[in-house]
Amino acid sequence: MNHVKQAKRTTIYDLAELAGTSASAVSAVLNGNWKKRRISSQLAEKIMKIAEEQGYALNMQASLLRREKSHIIGMIVPKYDNRYFGSIVELFEDMARARGLFPIITCTRRDPELEIEAARTMLSYQVECLIATGATDPDRITEMCAAAGVRSLNLDLPGALAPSIISDNFAGARELTRRILVNCERRLGKKGPLLFIGGRGSDHNTAERIRGFRAAHSDLGLAVAEEHILACGYAPEKAEKALDDLALKGDANVGGMFVNSTISLEGVMRWVRRSGHLNDDSLVLGCFDWDPFVSLLGNEIEMVRQDVPEMLKKVFEVIESGVSKPVVIQVPPLIPQM
Amino acid sequence: MNHVKQAKRTTIYDLAELAGTSASAVSAVLNGNWKKRRISSQLAEKIMKIAEEQGYALNMQASLLRREKSHIIGMIVPKYDNRYFGSIVELFEDMARARGLFPIITCTRRDPELEIEAARTMLSYQVECLIATGATDPDRITEMCAAAGVRSLNLDLPGALAPSIISDNFAGARELTRRILVNCERRLGKKGPLLFIGGRGSDHNTAERIRGFRAAHSDLGLAVAEEHILACGYAPEKAEKALDDLALKGDANVGGMFVNSTISLEGVMRWVRRSGHLNDDSLVLGCFDWDPFVSLLGNEIEMVRQDVPEMLKKVFEVIESGVSKPVVIQVPPLIPQM
DNA sequence: CAAGCTTGCTCAATCGATGAAGCAAGAATT
DNA sequence: AATTCTTGCTTCATCGATTGAGCAAGCTTG
Numbered sequence: 001m002n003h004v005k006q007a008k009r010t011t012i013y014d015l016a017e018l019a020g021t022s023a024s025a026v027s028a029v030l031n032g033n034w035k036k037r038r039i040s041s042q043l044a045e046k047i048m049k050i051a052e053e054q055g056y057a058l059n060m061q062a063s064l065l066r067r068e069k070s071h072i073i074g075m076i077v078p079k080y081d082n083r084y085f086g087s088i089v090e091l092f093e094d095m096a097r098a099r100g101l102f103p104i105i106t107c108t109r110r111d112p113e114l115e116i117e118a119a120r121t122m123l124s125y126q127v128e129c130l131i132a133t134g135a136t137d138p139d140r141i142t143e144m145c146a147a148a149g150v151r152s153l154n155l156d157l158p159g160a161l162a163p164s165i166i167s168d169n170f171a172g173a174r175e176l177t178r179r180i181l182v183n184c185e186r187r188l189g190k191k192g193p194l195l196f197i198g199g200r201g202s203d204h205n206t207a208e209r210i211r212g213f214r215a216a217h218s219d220l221g222l223a224v225a226e227e228h229i230l231a232c233g234y235a236p237e238k239a240e241k242a243l244d245d246l247a248l249k250g251d252a253n254v255g256g257m258f259v260n261s262t263i264s265l266e267g268v269m270r271w272v273r274r275s276g277h278l279n280d281d282s283l284v285l286g287c288f289d290w291d292p293f294v295s296l297l298g299n300e301i302e303m304v305r306q307d308v309p310e311m312l313k314k315v316f317e318v319i320e321s322g323v324s325k326p327v328v329i330q331v332p333p334l335i336p337q338m
Numbered sequence: 339m340n341h342v343k344q345a346k347r348t349t350i351y352d353l354a355e356l357a358g359t360s361a362s363a364v365s366a367v368l369n370g371n372w373k374k375r376r377i378s379s380q381l382a383e384k385i386m387k388i389a390e391e392q393g394y395a396l397n398m399q400a401s402l403l404r405r406e407k408s409h410i411i412g413m414i415v416p417k418y419d420n421r422y423f424g425s426i427v428e429l430f431e432d433m434a435r436a437r438g439l440f441p442i443i444t445c446t447r448r449d450p451e452l453e454i455e456a457a458r459t460m461l462s463y464q465v466e467c468l469i470a471t472g473a474t475d476p477d478r479i480t481e482m483c484a485a486a487g488v489r490s491l492n493l494d495l496p497g498a499l500a501p502s503i504i505s506d507n508f509a510g511a512r513e514l515t516r517r518i519l520v521n522c523e524r525r526l527g528k529k530g531p532l533l534f535i536g537g538r539g540s541d542h543n544t545a546e547r548i549r550g551f552r553a554a555h556s557d558l559g560l561a562v563a564e565e566h567i568l569a570c571g572y573a574p575e576k577a578e579k580a581l582d583d584l585a586l587k588g589d590a591n592v593g594g595m596f597v598n599s600t601i602s603l604e605g606v607m608r609w610v611r612r613s614g615h616l617n618d619d620s621l622v623l624g625c626f627d628w629d630p631f632v633s634l635l636g637n638e639i640e641m642v643r644q645d646v647p648e649m650l651k652k653v654f655e656v657i658e659s660g661v662s663k664p665v666v667i668q669v670p671p672l673i674p675q676m
Numbered sequence: 677c678a679a680g681c682t683t684g685c686t687c688a689a690t691c692g693a694t695g696a697a698g699c700a701a702g703a704a705t706t
Numbered sequence: 707a708a709t710t711c712t713t714g715c716t717t718c719a720t721c722g723a724t725t726g727a728g729c730a731a732g733c734t735t736g
Contacts, residue, residue: 008487009486009487011721011722011723012722012723012724013722013723021685021686022685022686022687023686023722023723023724024685024686024687024688024723024724024725025684025685025686026723027722027723027724027725028724028725030723031723031724037684037685037725038682038683038684038685039684039685040683040684040685043684043685055482055485055486057458057461057462057486058462058722058723059403059462059464059721059722059723060399060459060462060463060464060723061398061399061400061402061403061408061463061464061721061722061723062399062403062691062721062722062723062724063462063722063723063724064399064691064723065397065399065400065403065690065691065692065693065721065722065723065724066690066691066722066723066724066725067691067723067724068691070399079428080418080423080424080425080427080428081421081424081425081428083419085418086418086419086424087418087419089418089445090417090418090419090445090447093444093445094447102459103444104442105443106431106441107427107428107431109428109432120395121398121440123395124395124396124397124398124401125398125399126397126398126399144393144395147393148347148393148395149346149347236630262631265631266630266631266634269631269634270634273634291631292574292604293600293603293604293607293629293631293632293635294631296607296608296611296635297631297634297635297636298635298636349691349692349693350692350693350694351692351693359715359716360715360716360717361692361693361694361716362693362694362695362715362716362717362718363714363715363716364693365692365693365694365695366694366695368693369693369694371695375695375714375715376712376713376714376715377714377715378713378714378715381714381715396692396693397691397692397693399691399692399693400691400692400693400694400721401692401693401694402693402721403691403692403693403694403720403721403722403723404692404693404694404695404720404721405693405694405721406721677736678735678736679734679735679736680733680734680735680736681732681733681734681735682731682732682733682734683730683731683732683733684729684730684731684732685728685729685730685731686727686728686729686730687726687727687728687729688725688726688727688728689724689725689726689727690723690724690725690726691722691723691724692721693720693721694719694720694721695718695719695720696717696718696719696720697716697717697718697719698715698716698717698718699714699715699716699717700713700714700715700716701712701713701714701715702711702712702713702714703710703711703712703713704709704710704711704712705708705709705710705711706707706708706709706710
């Protein structure tokens with residue numbers, strides 16, 4: 001490798017000069033189709049050796065400008081602060097690379113403005129496909145992509161204009177609620193009442209989970225009080241405050257809680273600690289999402305773990321099949337044996 | 339926005355034709371320096387209107403090919419499975435964007451091969467600067483970057499060839515160890531013995547933390563048994579197995595543990611549960627790294643939280659100052675009041 | 677030995693955006 | 707009226723890699 005400080009980066013023209021050949025021969029050798037272009041293996045080896053020596057790195061911008069396909073696949077993701085999105089990103093990168101694609105990922109912090117901005121930037125980078133994960137306004141992104149002739153896909157939260165791969169939130173929430181109720185019965189001798197806490201009432205997943213929460217109640221002939229549905233947002237502080245407010249109203253007669261994300265669970269646990277519920281098992285918890293430490297918290301918190309590998313498998317299946325109709329594919333979440 | 343399915347994406351030439359002007363006028367208007375190029379505001383407005391209507395998105399590859407600077411900043415990161423790296427990535431993206439840079443991040447799963455591969459790809463994308471976070475072989479990456487005339491920087495783990503921003507692992511570990519020993523005294527009536535578990539003996543951070551661990555012991559006139567230093571790797575299973583092996587050797591007389599990451603703590607906690615140490619407070623724990631749920635675990639686990647905002651602030655200071663000498667900047671971690 | 681084929685290359689146009697240089701028309705100055 | 711200045715554009719080369727077309731030299735074949 002050449003350790004001389006160089007102002008300009010090495011190009012195929014530099015290599016061509018060094019090898020006493022043409023840039024097109026160098027290009028053919030370095031991008032691998034030199035056999036097709038009938039370059040002798042002697043010249044090929046010579047060029048590859050020189051490229052190695054010079055520490056040559058392809059100028060992707062020039063290459064992509066000329067080529068028809070970019071092989072770039074984009075993903076926008078709301079946050080990196082939980083295992084769910086963390087594993088989505090990690091596995092997505094892996095699967096993309098395994099398919100010869102270059103993944104670019106950007107985090108939009110649940111900010112609709114930033115989502116649009118990020119999508120536009122991804123389009124500028126000529127992504128072949130954009131996956132909008134947990135987007136607040138997925139259809140807007142789909143429209144932007146469609147205008148640029150780029151396919152898009154929704155993950156985690158569905159949209160009306162592009163294929164969506166989401167968890168089966170209804171079934172997952174119904175089963176989780178059933179388990180919380182069973183645990184209530186077992187540990188407290190009564191079925192609830194339960195609180196639903198966390199998430200945005202306006203997002204599809206939260207709405208479906210609330211529907212599952214209600215269905216599990218009605219399966220057992222139980223009623224759900226409206227004031228026990230607290231779609232207060234995802235942030236820990238919001239969950240904590242919602243519980244404080246509820247306690248102020250004197251409505252502290254709660255047997256268990258359905259917590260709608262690990263992030264909200266942080267706030268719930270903080271509130272639980274403050275209000276002294278710690279180890280007395282007087283509060284039965286369930287969480288829609290998984291975190292390794294939560295299972296160690298000691299309150300026997302039930303968790304529903306979204307099936308990220310399966311979801312991403314579907315994502316790539318949809319991409320590879322070329323489907324762009326707005327179907328919704330629901331993936332059953334993983335629920336551990338009771 | 340134009341919703342007609344288009345085979346080709348709109349270019350400045352298309353816009354120029356529609357506006358009855360030249361491509362360079364369109365370019366000047368859209369990249370904002372039309373005043374400098376003396377384009378009339380009438381034409382500018384007309385062009386911007388048409389661009390909007392057509393849903394035009396810049397071809398970044400073409401733009402970058404022509405421009406001298408890419409404004410792309412790259413980061414490689416080992417994992418997304420913990421809060422430390424998650425917050426690094428999230429904040430890095432934010433700070434990069436605030437500086438008009440486009441961040442591209444890729445996860446290399448602590449795989450040295452993948453690190454090199456990722457670095458090469460980033461160079462192909464013409465990054466102006468590459469930040470190697472927690473890299474197993476940072477110097478190799480620095481060499482590659484230097485050969486391409488690209489600056490690089492190490493974060494979390496130091497290298498010998500580029501500026502490094504890392505936590506003050508020695509001081510953090512010394513204080514954490516001191517606290518674990520104090521808690522041992524208070525809760526068990528004896529100072530240890532402590533176990534050090536997790537991390538790689540070969541990495542700088544682990545070595546420094548072991549040094550801090552030893553220093554805190556010697557501060558109190560205590561000895562550390564060699565067999566109580568278990569740098570068994572980061573994965574939870576490895577920590578779990580290391581503890582099993584130790585127990586098999588009959589060496590279960592341990593008062594507390596210094597756990598060298600939240601990831602290792604997962605394994606430790608699993609082992610603790612299995613071996614029945616759960617709520618009896620007979621094991622005093624401390625963890626070098628922070629996780630919100632760990633503070634809720636109930637075993638009064640001490641944590642050292644690395645100061646990510648300060649570290650990234652230093653990262654950008656170094657970048658902006660143009661320093662490329664291999665200095666090591668140590669950032670004190672945050673340790674909550676006792 | 678002429679005509680055709682194969683091998684191993686080179687030439688030159690191209691991708692889309694950029695910006696230095698240039699040019700025409702009108703305004704201002706002498 | 708002649709000259710210079712200003713305004714508001716356009717033209718064209720360029721960035722580096724790619725690829726269809728082309729070409730020369732050697733090899734076959736009838």
